[in-house]
Amino acid sequence: MSTSPAPRDTDTPLALLGGLSIREFLRDYWQQKPLLIRGAFADFETPLEADELAGLACEDGIEARLVEENGPDKAWQVSHGPFDEATFARLDAKDDSQWSLLVQAVDHYVPDVAALFEPFTFLPRWRLDDIMISYAPTGGSVGPHLDNYDVFLLQAQGQRHWQLGGMHGDDAEIIDGIDLRILKHFEVTPGEDWVLEPGDMLYVPPRLAHHGVSQSDDCMTISVGFRAPSADEVVTSYADYLGASLPESLRYRDQGMAPVANAGELDDASLERVRELLLSTLDNPTQLAQWFGRYMTQPKYLEQLAAREPALKTHELVEYLEDEGVLVRSLGSRFAFRHGENGTSTLFVDGDGILAPQPLAEALASDQRLTAVLLDYTTADLDRSAVVSLLTALINRGSLILECDLQDEEDDEE
Incomplete structure (x- = not known):
């Protein structure tokens, strides 16, 4: 008995992808360049209200951040939840309040938000990370910044003005002292400057500079993000997994070695033996699959x-x-x-x-x-x-x- 799904139609144009087929989007845009999609979700209605989002931000165990462009102590101040009613009362009392509330993994708590993952399962389910929702009054933003992962930015209610810059490497100049990758310098790419309405969506590949500013007092944006482990995370995690199973008897060996010219030298032959030891333990497709499946399904919370x-x-x-x-x-x-x-x-x-x-x-x-x-x-x-x-x-x-x-x-x- 098989439960395998019917083959997905990858060549039919989809409104979700702005009239592109799955094949075209993956070939021409995924992890390469941004895509503005007007009306990606027709007649979209937000799956939760602003006060419900604020309520989540007040609960223990839920990751929430408040980003203030002109905070009480300095520019670009980031505070971490849980918050209380006094926090939001302070923000409401400010005439020039420019702030954003960010709540991570809302899909873990609201089934209607979790359901938003389904349209994106033309990508592997294990690549899906979480759904973050942000709320901001007019002028609120988190500054021009970079992400290390792919994200679809769906406008849930209100309007947000998005501007895109160029791709940045590890040498991008980032403002120090906050846990956001806000750029010190941001230059808008000509023509990549739009205001998104509810149901519109913007795909942003990794390391592309982008800046979104609320244009209404009820701006809510849904960010559908994707897991992308870094090389250091992969190496460290895989090494730990392998290390727990490798026998103690598997060691460096130099049987049949030639006489050394200098007892203090790390010669090429020794380094090659170490390299072969490493490769022989790392290059195991079965173990790699077992580790990767465990790693990519680890719950975020x-x-x-x-x-x-x-x-x-x-x-x-x-x-x-x-x-x-x-x-x-x-x-x-x-x-x-x-x-x-x-x-x-x-x-x-x-x-x-x-x-x-x-x-x-x-x-x-x-x-x-x-x-x-x-x-x-x-x-x-x-x-x-x-x-x-x-x-x-x-x-x-x-x-x-x-x-x-x-x-x-x-x-x-x-």
Whole structure:
């Protein structure tokens, strides 16, 4: 039994991409140059209001920043949440208030925001990072800046004036002392200067200078960002993963070496032996895949994954699913898979790798509705009881949720 989705149509023009096909966008724009898309989302309505965003910024555990261009202490002051009502009252009392509120990972808390990821799944799901939402009154901005990742900037309400500059390398001059990459010097590229209305969207590739300024008192912008680990993060993480599994007996060897001319010299032959040791341990496609799947599914905010209490038992899960129950992926969870042999896959979920039947791994890592059909996704080596145990473990750790539990939580909040 297979759950593989039908092949995606990559050649049909899409309003989401300004009339380009997926193939054309990836070939000509992705990670290369910006794209303005008028009416990317027709008749767009914001998935949450400004006061709801401010409410999130006041909660513990939610990453929120307040950027003030003329702060109480200095220009370009950044404050970190949680905030309180007094903070927003102070801002409202200022006549020349130029500020922006930034709230990260809103998709982890608001299902309607999380749903905005779906139109972007022409890109790998494991590349999706989070959705940040910013709010600013007229004149508010975070300055001309750079990002190290791809981002789609969707105007949710109000208007924002965007100006683009050129690409910048590591030598870009950045204002010191704040955790934003605000440029000391910004020059607008002729013709790349627009005001975006609700439903309009701007794609910005990594390292492209951009500057957005609110043109209304209700400006809200949704930033759909993508994970892009740096080389130092990749090397460090992969080395740690390998180091935990390499045997102590695997060491530098120089059997059959030639006599040395100078006992104090690090000669070429010695360096080549070290190089071969490194390459032989690093160049392992199987280990690389196992590490990368775990690395790219690590949740951004671990506290979002709440263990289920009381723990669900396997027979309770079977009864629930056979009674037309549905499982739901936690908003903060990440799923991916890599197919192996004999009908099995590694299911990567929230930083772990778990052996699973191929159709089960595909289903969990998709947007497919999760029903009792999951119990039939078995192999000769992974029978129904193994599948039930796997799903129960994912529920008890918080990666999956019973839909009825989710409904109970929503009812309690109301």
